[in-house]
Amino acid sequence: MNNLKNQQWQERFGWIYYNENEIFHSNQKQIDDLVKNYADDGITILIGFSCTHFRWNHVLNWREINECIGRYVKACHKYGIRYVEHHSSHLTYNPIGQEQIDAVEKAFAFHGSSTKSWAGFLEYSQGDPVINGKNISTFRQISGATGKFARSNYRGYCMCFNNPDYRKEYFKYLESVYDQDIDGIMTDDVQYFGQGWWGDWSACTCIHCRKLFKEQTGYDIPQPEQWNDFYENYSNPVYIAWKKFKHASTTRFAHDVNRHFESLGYKLLRPNYISSIVRENPTSYPFENCTDLWDFVFQENISLIVIKESFYDVATEAIHRFAMARHKSIPSMSMFYPRTDDSLYFAWGLCKIWGQLFTQCSRNLKGQMKEYIYRNFEIKHKQFYEAPQKISDLAFLLSADTRDFSIGNKVTMRRFATWLQASYAYGFMTDMVFENEDIDIYSKFKYIVLCNTKMLSDSMLSKLYKYVENGGNLIIIGPFAVYDDKGQSDPQRVERVFTKLPSTPGIKKINKGSIFVIEDSECIDHYQNSVRVPNYMDEYALTNPTPDYVIDALKQTGGKALYSIIQQKNIEASSSMQIIYSLYKHGDNAAINIMNVDKAVSKNNEQVSLSTPIEGYTLNSQKAAAVDLSVKLDFLPKAIIACIPESNEEKVIHFIEINNRIHFSIPKNTFYGYCLVKVYG
Ligand SMILES: [Zn+2]
Known part of the structure; x- marks a missing residue:
């Protein structure tokens, strides 16, 4: 079943669980029957999902897990479905304290299992077992803030992609998974963490990272006692260099996974996803940097969100995925966790609105929801769903430099997302372009919005100038090109490399194109956020209040301001x-x-x-x-x-x-x- 990479728009993704029962107590016939349900729904690619997602906690059961994957692959191939294996490449559960131990236990219970069912789980979560002569702790990411093992945001430790021993052992494990004749692989969580809470991304400063960073940049990563001055100090070129080094390290790892399986003669599907990346990429997730690898790019619209209340938020990510996928002429997709028939229908509709494939991951109700209705409808009208070309009114430039490497990036990216949402809510066919795309792509858009684009390299400024010269229209909102891509600020640079901007608000014509400058304050400073319930495991009981409704205000401010320029x-x-x-x-x-x-x-x-x-x-x-x-x-x-x-x-x-x-x-x-x-x- 390998070597099939065509017909991507006709694929229909589903998610299939393999937990304790399937791993230890299932036979081929039972798995065949399970997979048949998905075949009946019209699914063509199944992604595996397991309570053994943190695979390194289950080293002693790798053999049984692989055998189970083998049964799934066999069943899938029987029904003409391709199987994509999906697990965390490096995260482990290492709960500290009773509260964390209970939380991990609860996660296993949600999947009908218990940590006690797994050989060595306790040892692998609380001890330091040896894998082929190496202590597992030597694979770990090190926080620069503490000099100790970094904590993930999932009650455990994480491993470093620059660690040669980890890479060797993980790739060896992957070979044993490939032996099951899988059709695709997702190596999740290729991310650098920190001290275990959102906002601290102080890993990695392990000996391998320190050595490589020194070799590549000539700089030293500071010691923990200097960390406070160093961390998130974007005026320090060493900090920017370190963050870029982390991006490069995860990017290299993602490519090495491909190089490795290709060297073994496999051609595997590589779907990949991230929940949100428009506003920040704090963990250096290798997503946008690896468009050459991915066959499908998607967003996970997480299980905690109330879909009907959250689509204006999720829509901004859909604009990003659609544009990113177009870059390589592949489909983008949205993954939802609908719990009811009406939320399944609603979520599917959103995907059609956004020009995306739809996939849903609702384990509890599998077999009860009528997904086939929408799948049959898609098939019947496929010529109106496949390979959509967006008829765009305008595109926002997402500057990854501004997002990832500039001072005050959290505020600037919040403003960026707010304007993007205002444009979408106003009913503009809103699109996106990226720094790594060339001028031919830019020139397909009549208007490009540069919203709070604080950091732009000289070459980006030249490209944008050329875009205007060729007849394009730039809409500049808020701070513009304050920093170059090294974080240096030179007040004369914009005039020298680009052109002198008109006063705000104002217009400057250059050749056939124009530069419009408008005030950032034309749009309200209020983003319509998603609504999350407190806990996805108690899905029916738990409610939360919805926030203030600001969509009309966004239309009346940011939407109208853009319309006053575009006028249609x-x-x-x-x-x-x-x-x-x-x-x-x-x-x-x-x-x-x-x-x-x-x-x-x-x-x-x-x-x-x-x-x-x-x-x-x-x-x-x-x-x-x-x-x-x-x-x-x-x-x-x-x-x-x-x-x-x-x-x-x-x-x-x-x-x-x-x-x-x-x-x-x-x-x-x-x-x-x-x-x-x-x-x-
Ligand atoms: Zn490291």
């Missing part, structure tokens, strides 16, 4: 109910996706849980109000047809063309939650 949208839609929508080109055709979100985000601080019903997506929902649309297309449609997943009915929509725009209405009572409008070219 490629798709305009209005309705008496609140909707979200999108427009993509698919070959000669176009697809418009509409969702009724009228009752989705609460407007008055309600208590919500993971199972709060979503009007429009439940069985007894009212049908939706009419929607008036106007779209800008580069072709005159042959026909426009509306269809919905709830029935086979298709509605022919009449349209007119005025001033190069197509106008039409979706009549009331056409759809409930989601509507696909097929525009035939």
